[in-house]
Amino acid sequence: MSALSVKNLTISFHSREGRSVAVDGISFDLNEGEILGIVGESGSGKSVTCYSLLGLIPCPPGKIDSGSALFQGQDLFSLSEKELRKVRGKKISMIFQDPMTSLNPYMTIGNQIIESICIHEKLSKKDARQRAIESLVEVGINDAASRIDSYPHEYSGGMRQRVMIAMALATKPDLLIADEPTTALDVTIQAQIIDLLADIQKKHKLSIIFITHDLAVIHKIAHQIIVMEKGLIVERGEPKSLFESPKHPYTQKLISAIPTTGKQVENASTDQFLLEVKNLHTTFRDSSGPFWNRTLEEVKAVNNVSLALRKGEIVGLVGESGSGKSTLGRSIMRLVNAESGEVLIEGTNLLGLKDNELKDARRNFQMIFQDPYASLNPRMTVFDTLAEPLLLHKIADKNNVAEKINILMDEVGLDRRFVRKYPHEFSGGQRQRVAIARAIALRPKLIIADEPVSALDVTIQSQVLDLLLRLTKQYQLTMLFISHDLSVVRYICDRVAVMKSGQLVEIEDTETLYNDPQHPYSKQLLSAIPRIE
Amino acid sequence: MTEFVMPESNPETNIEQGSSLWQDAFLRLRKNKLAMFSLCFLITLALISILTPLIAPYSYEAQNLYLSATAPSAEHWLGTDVLGRDLLTRLMYGGRISLTVGIIATTVALLIGVTWGAVAGYIGGKTDMFMMRIVDILYALPFSIFIILLTVVFGKSLLLLFLAIGAVEWLTMARIIRGQVLSLKKQEYIEAATAIGLSRWQIIRRHLIPNALGPIIVYTTLTIPSVILLESFLSFLGLGIQPPQSSWGSLISNGVETMEEYPWLLIFPGGVLSLTLFSLNFLGDGLRDALDPRVSKD
Numbered sequence: 001m002s003a004l005s006v007k008n009l010t011i012s013f014h015s016r017e018g019r020s021v022a023v024d025g026i027s028f029d030l031n032e033g034e035i036l037g038i039v040g041e042s043g044s045g046k047s048v049t050c051y052s053l054l055g056l057i058p059c060p061p062g063k064i065d066s067g068s069a070l071f072q073g074q075d076l077f078s079l080s081e082k083e084l085r086k087v088r089g090k091k092i093s094m095i096f097q098d099p100m101t102s103l104n105p106y107m108t109i110g111n112q113i114i115e116s117i118c119i120h121e122k123l124s125k126k127d128a129r130q131r132a133i134e135s136l137v138e139v140g141i142n143d144a145a146s147r148i149d150s151y152p153h154e155y156s157g158g159m160r161q162r163v164m165i166a167m168a169l170a171t172k173p174d175l176l177i178a179d180e181p182t183t184a185l186d187v188t189i190q191a192q193i194i195d196l197l198a199d200i201q202k203k204h205k206l207s208i209i210f211i212t213h214d215l216a217v218i219h220k221i222a223h224q225i226i227v228m229e230k231g232l233i234v235e236r237g238e239p240k241s242l243f244e245s246p247k248h249p250y251t252q253k254l255i256s257a258i259p260t261t262g263k264q265v266e267n268a269s270t271d272q273f274l275l276e277v278k279n280l281h282t283t284f285r286d287s288s289g290p291f292w293n294r295t296l297e298e299v300k301a302v303n304n305v306s307l308a309l310r311k312g313e314i315v316g317l318v319g320e321s322g323s324g325k326s327t328l329g330r331s332i333m334r335l336v337n338a339e340s341g342e343v344l345i346e347g348t349n350l351l352g353l354k355d356n357e358l359k360d361a362r363r364n365f366q367m368i369f370q371d372p373y374a375s376l377n378p379r380m381t382v383f384d385t386l387a388e389p390l391l392l393h394k395i396a397d398k399n400n401v402a403e404k405i406n407i408l409m410d411e412v413g414l415d416r417r418f419v420r421k422y423p424h425e426f427s428g429g430q431r432q433r434v435a436i437a438r439a440i441a442l443r444p445k446l447i448i449a450d451e452p453v454s455a456l457d458v459t460i461q462s463q464v465l466d467l468l469l470r471l472t473k474q475y476q477l478t479m480l481f482i483s484h485d486l487s488v489v490r491y492i493c494d495r496v497a498v499m500k501s502g503q504l505v506e507i508e509d510t511e512t513l514y515n516d517p518q519h520p521y522s523k524q525l526l527s528a529i530p531r532i533e
Numbered sequence: 534m535t536e537f538v539m540p541e542s543n544p545e546t547n548i549e550q551g552s553s554l555w556q557d558a559f560l561r562l563r564k565n566k567l568a569m570f571s572l573c574f575l576i577t578l579a580l581i582s583i584l585t586p587l588i589a590p591y592s593y594e595a596q597n598l599y600l601s602a603t604a605p606s607a608e609h610w611l612g613t614d615v616l617g618r619d620l621l622t623r624l625m626y627g628g629r630i631s632l633t634v635g636i637i638a639t640t641v642a643l644l645i646g647v648t649w650g651a652v653a654g655y656i657g658g659k660t661d662m663f664m665m666r667i668v669d670i671l672y673a674l675p676f677s678i679f680i681i682l683l684t685v686v687f688g689k690s691l692l693l694l695f696l697a698i699g700a701v702e703w704l705t706m707a708r709i710i711r712g713q714v715l716s717l718k719k720q721e722y723i724e725a726a727t728a729i730g731l732s733r734w735q736i737i738r739r740h741l742i743p744n745a746l747g748p749i750i751v752y753t754t755l756t757i758p759s760v761i762l763l764e765s766f767l768s769f770l771g772l773g774i775q776p777p778q779s780s781w782g783s784l785i786s787n788g789v790e791t792m793e794e795y796p797w798l799l800i801f802p803g804g805v806l807s808l809t810l811f812s813l814n815f816l817g818d819g820l821r822d823a824l825d826p827r828v829s830k831d
Contacts, residue, residue: 273615335724355732362730375721378827379743389729424824531683 002029002070002272003175004053009047009067010053022048024231025066030175033205036200037222037239039215041457042428046211050177052077052407054092055084071175074116090120093168097180099160102377109136110148113167120171135166136388139196157321158189162196169200170485175207176201182217186320187484191357191528194221213457215254216487216530219243221457227251257462258487274444275309275332280341282324282331301327302338303502309446314472314479316493316510318486318525324502325482329448332359332480333367345446363393366439370451372431382409382434383419389441406443411438412467429460432468440471447472450482466474486529490514560822568737568819578809582628591619593626594777605797614787617760623779624802630780631653631806634694634764635757641699642760643753646706646749651737653707654714665711668704676701680767691774694767709752712747747821752816758810781806 011023023045030036031176040046051057053069053076077088082307096102104112113132117123123131129148136144139162152160161181168176178197182190193450198221201208212218218225219239225231226236227250235248246252282302301324309315319325329337334350343350353361369375376385386405390396396404412433423431432452439447449468453461469492472479483489489496489508497507498521506519517523562568579590591609597617605612611620644654653664685752687693717723718741726736742749766780774783781802788799 010556065644232676330724332727335727359730359732362728365728367725367728369721369725375725377722377740377744379746381827388726388731392730424827435725438729442729 001065003032003034004030004209005070006049006053007068007070007291009049009052009069010065011057011308012063012065014063015061019160022062022231023052023467025199025233026228026233028233030207032095034203034223035208035210035221037086037218037225038209038228039213039218039225040209040228041213041254041397044228045232046228047179048229050094050179050209050211052086053177055081056078062162066248073129074212087437088118089116089173091173092169092175092177093173095161095164095168095176095178098151098184099157099164100184102164103160105152108149108151109155109163113148113163113170116167117330122261126305131170132166135170136163138169138200139163139166140192141166146258147294148450158185158192160343161189161193164197164201169204172204174207178208180213181210181213183214183428187486187530188234188320188528189218191530194530197221214530215243215458216258220530225489227254253459257459262517272311273308274311274346275307275480276342276344277307277328277332278342280328280331280343281339282327283339293454298500302331305341305499307497307504307505307507310476310478311445312472312476313494314469314481314490314492315507316496317480317482318484318489318496318500319499320484322501323499327498327502328499329367329450329480329482331480333365333448335367360393363442364444365446366442366444366449368432368435368447371455372428372435373423373455374437376431378423379421381420382414382450385423385434386419386437386441388440389438393442395442408437408441411440411471428456429462429464432456432460432464436464436467436471440475443475445476446478446480448482449482451484452481453488454485461488463530468492485512486514492512498525555824557826558820558823562580565819565823568823571815571819574808574812575816578628579632579747581625582632585625585629586625589622589625591622593618593779594623595619602726604763604795611801612795614798615791615795618777620784620798620801624781627779627781627784627802628805630774630778631761631764631782634698634780635761637696638697638702638760639753641695642702642706642756643749644703645699646703647710647742647745647749649703650707650710651714651741655718655733655737657715657718661711665708666714668707671700672704694764694774696724697767698763701763702756702760706749706752706756713748717741721750730811733767746824750817750821750824754813757813758806761806761809792798824827 006029007143008025009023009027010021010025012019012021026045026049027372027452028036038049038452039047048057048062054073057064057074064077067077068243071087074083076084076087080271103109107115110129110132113135114128114137117128117131118125121128123202133144133148136148140409141147141162143468147155148159154164155163158369161184165181166443173285181197182193184296185193185243194217197208197210200206201221210222222239224235225239225242227248228234229250235239235242235246237253242251243255246255280302280305284299284301304326305324305328307315307328315327317328327336330336332343332350334343338351345361348507350358350361380388386402386408387396390401390404391398405419407418409419414430414437416431418426418430423434432455436452453464465488470481471477481489481493484517491509494506496510496513498517498519499506500521504523506513508515508518513522514526517526539656549692560574595618597613599617601613601615601617603609603613603617609619609621611624612742613619614623624703653661681702683693691783714737723736723740726740731739762782764774765786768780768783774780776783784802785806786804790793792799
């Protein structure tokens with residue numbers, strides 16, 4: 001029996017530039033008590049489809065052109081706003097991507113859950129509270145009775161996502177829609193949340209729609225998977241057959257884009273050290289006032305880290321959020337000030353340089369940032385963005401800067417005609433190419449890449465990774481590659497360093513580490529990688 | 534994303550450093566009819582003001598008590614005031630004062646405020662603390678006392694008027710810019726600029742201020758009218774311009790007194806001021822949109 005039956009759904013968005021079809025006549029069924037995975041890249045229409053079921057698409061500009069969604073004998077699209085509200089949260093619950101922004105920071109966890117229960121059911125405050133505690137216990141929050149009166153900021157990211165699930169379950173829904181519920185979480189927590197969802201689904205015979213861009217995540221728990229591209233369902237089937245013999249080229253592309261293997265290209269790394277970090281400490285202080293400086297809180301973001309990179313090698317730096325990996329990168333870049341220690345690039349200690357010496361030295365080490373939407377100045381064209389470092393360091397002058405920029409554009413695989421465009425006119429992958437072009441414009445020796453592909457779709461991700469590999473080889477670049485995505489790291493890095501709570505716990509050749517991690521934390525981290533077997 | 538068609542010209546020939554934002558902005562602004570109309574109105578007003586001594590029909594101080602407060606006629610298009618002076622002439626001369634005050638005082642406020650706020654916000658820490666406390670102290674000073682103090686120390690002059698107004702108006706600007714810069718400086722592109730090796734001042738000038746232009750422009754268009762009105766208040770206190778000279782502010786405040794008997798004495802100066810303010814606001818909105826490449830693609 002099907003819990004939800006969507007037929008011939010077409011959704012379009014209208015804007016000044018015209019009508020664009022987000023979902024184009026798709027049909028699918030969700031069997032009762034099963035998990036349906038919807039996989040696709042950004043813009044494929046997967047989220048729009050699910051939001052439309054609950055009437056959460058802003059209309060206008062959105063418009064449901066045709067289709068029906070049969071749920072318990074009712075067509076969801078024909079319901080009035082009032083009838084829909086009875087379905088929303090009560091019969092169909094939703095879990096959102098970001099647990100940080102989905103909870104109201106001014107309300108206790110308990111009150112938020114109780115609120116959602118009391119809207120739909122006539123329960124006394126006391127009973128509702130009891131129900132809330134039960135559902136918190138169910139999602140694995142142990143001392144729920146005492147933690148129910150905490151505020152969201154007192155919970156960690158993973159715990160907040162558990163709260164979101166508890167809230168969705170508290171009204172005992174029949175259908176759960178989970179929109180990228182693990183994307184914002186660390187890999188070890190992601191594994192826990194997925195297990196939790198699978199357990200709950202079995203226990204309550206829930207039907208779940210699980211939206212994700214990550215095939216490896218969904219493959220473990222889904223009963224059925226549909227793959228969406230540009231508003232169309234291009235392939236559907238059971239996970240096993242889908243992964244073993246994908247039929248549609250797009251599915252094949254998605255699966256092959258998942259980095260599963262180790263590094264193929266050998267880098268010409270030498271024994272000479274380019275970067276040496278010695279006993280680096282970086283501490284963040286939260287002080288009480290500007291004049292008295294009574295330190296309230298001290299966070300040792302980087303705690304006595306020593307690390308050496310050989311010329312021409314790519315070293316991965318992995319760890320969970322808050323482990324200090326980004327701070328280490330920024331300390332080396334001197335974007336944050338380290339407290340003590342040494343950062344030597346070819347024997348020169350960066351931490352000892354004066355401002356004007358540092359300016360010249362910056363030629364040698366550049367950074368690629370995580371978010372290509374934030375790392376480019378929105379008011380500068382690509383030309384201006386790339387010209388800035390070239391002119392500043394007198395690598396080019398006004399006469400030949402255009403020529404140099406054209407060469408850079410070629411190198412990162414962008415059309416030369418794009419130089420007069422602004423960042424917002426590019427896609428995420430193209431933007432990241434611009435950011436890479438800016439980083440290599442100065443022909444640096446060292447590049448620190450801080451999660452350079454984690455904001456990108458999986459097929460784009462592999463293109464950008466290949467670009468990075470090609471450039472490091474071509475220019476004998478040394479790279480520190482910071483990432484939380486262990487399969488990406490395995491694909492690109494020669495050696496991997498594992499960080500936890502500001503300390504480096506292990507550094508080893510990639511394959512040695514992945515096959516035989518020594519430190520207990522490395523073991524835990526590696527076992528949490530979602531894999532496709 | 535819609536496909537972007539490149540102009541035919543070779544990109545290498547029309548490259549000028551740093552000016553592309555403004556060039557593009559002007560191209561976009563030209564498409565905004567309301568903003569262009571406002572710009573034309575303001576330019577006409579400015580031209581009239583500059584040429585006033587040559588084209589004014591009468592003298593701004595010549596009194597003719599026989600003509601006391603006559604309604605608009607063929608000879609006196611906008612009528613005359615209580616002392617029989619031609620209102621059109623006085624309005625034109627008033628525009629010279631009011632527009633000069635508006636532009637110069639706002640420019641002063643803009644220069645000090647933007648620099649002060651951007652530096653305080655970007656450097657942060659104790660410097661920020663110190664700079665913003667100065668702003669707070671000046672804020673706390675009652676405006677009229679501050680003005681009277683200035684008059685006592687420096688005597689009366691038009692220059693002092695600009696100084697006094699500018700010295701007050703930059704405070705709010707500094708606060709707005711500081712707030713903007715505080716949020717902007719956490720952006721990765723500012724870090725990227727640091728990583729390239731730009732100096733602090735270059736980052737402020739090339740990256741921070743262009744991205745704070747929206748609020749700067751909006752606040753500027755709000756400042757000009759308030760400065761024009763402030764001038765009439767100061768003139769009332771005896772600072773700034775004195776009769777028989779006129780300004781829009783003083784014409785309006787005189788007009789208010791005789792509003793019921795001679796409404797045209799209020800309607801015309803008030804109307805000109807309102808039109809100017811409308812134009813400034815439309816132009817400001819247009820500029821803000823034009824300077825943001827994300828607003829419109831075509």
